Amino acid sequence: MKVKEVAELVGISVRTLHHYDEIGLLTPDDTTEAGYRLYSDENIATLQQILFFRELGFPLKKIKKLLDDPSFNRQQAFEMQRDMLLEKRKRLDAMIETIEQTIQHEKGEINMTNEEKFKGFDFSHNPYEQEARDRWGDKAVDESKKKVAGFGPELGEEMNRIYFNLASVRHLDPASDEAQAAIGEWYTMLNKIGNYPPEVFAGLGKMYVDDERFRKNIDQFGEGLAVFMRDAMGVYASRNS
Amino acid sequence: MKVKEVAELVGISVRTLHHYDEIGLLTPDDTTEAGYRLYSDENIATLQQILFFRELGFPLKKIKKLLDDPSFNRQQAFEMQRDMLLEKRKRLDAMIETIEQTIQHEKGEINMTNEEKFKGFDFSHNPYEQEARDRWGDKAVDESKKKVAGFGPELGEEMNRIYFNLASVRHLDPASDEAQAAIGEWYTMLNKIGNYPPEVFAGLGKMYVDDERFRKNIDQFGEGLAVFMRDAMGVYASRNS
């Protein structure tokens, strides 16, 4: 397929395809004598992947890394994307609810706090940044930051370990040393991974807050989330930014 | 409220607030002696509006115009935004379905055409661009384009007229001269307004295709959409880009 054909099929511009070629994100499998780009079916499948990731807010650079990674698993990626899309829909639903409430609010029918006016927008409200620092202190966080800072390609495994650490202490008093250490590591890890769109971590932030909410979240998102996190991070962060 | 406070409340960066001030999109109602920005409750409400529009993909320039327009009606805007969010959710649902099908497809459980692989992404598939040109020809379109080109602030009313024209011919043979003229105008108008995110026109494109589908769409989206279109366009396009 030639550029325009592809562009029309998927609903993007020709320039976009040029751009993706330029940055090496999607190089057509073949070209004609005259230098025309020819996209294979495999290319189209890859493009679908790219667009899913893009829809989820991933920067093209990261998408490239993902796809280039030899450990990339398409099936797995699809499942992850589905989960993220579902997460996104939740957020959208929250926004819709917010707006409906706002409509009533403006009519004077109900009351709303300022905070409520921004549900669905803000992920900063899940207090993972602030509360983590409040509860465990900058020192602990910074310390475990150092510990984790040296991670290389084995980040995935390390992630795995940290997750299980965390899981193993979740029945303890969150104020206990073990819990603090585990939570600090977990927090640091997320911080390190950083820079992913909200959907990736939506719901996760709350895990740090306290044991009860943590468990609630595990329930809410199920094992799937944990698995997803391990897999995702294993893949995403395999070589640091 | 000072910048950081606001930023944390709504989940955006301080820089973003600075930026919005720079471009005159959101100027704080007050400032301290030292030049610190102080945001009022009214400012916060406006910010909420801004973020809703932003979420829907509106460029900041357009948002500014919208808010600056004296005929801007907050209540109305909220309702519009809600409709657009609902539209966006539909699209998201389509994507989720697509990805679920793709997962099955990759397992070899079902078959998918290339087109089906991109449902939810592409709005180019609703053939409003291509089919309109195919059916009514570039000449017709260009002609009515000229007719419409002179519109000024009264675009809203003109829009109204066009809409009713269109409504009044929808029971006619779409091949009839009247229908063609009306449809051409409508199409041109959309074209002229142009540059809005897909959600704005989602579903509308199909209206041009033929009488049956046109009616179906009116049913599907209800009168609300038509009203929304008139209002929205009246507001949005009141002064040409």
Add this chain to the structure above:
DNA sequence: ATTGACCCTTACGTTACGTCATACATTATA
């Protein structure tokens, strides 16, 4: 042989901030 639709590359423009750098203001703490 020429037209019109399509393709190429090069290159500068644009949007919405991110990211310093530098400097004054305010608040917390010793």
Add this chain to the structure above:
DNA sequence: TATAATGTATGACGTAACGTAAGGGTCAAT
């Protein structure tokens, strides 16, 4: 109350993901 820590302001340059010409080949059809 001195001093550090934190918050804020104004530049100013950087970036991401294309948009938008400009200038010039290519290919199918007439």
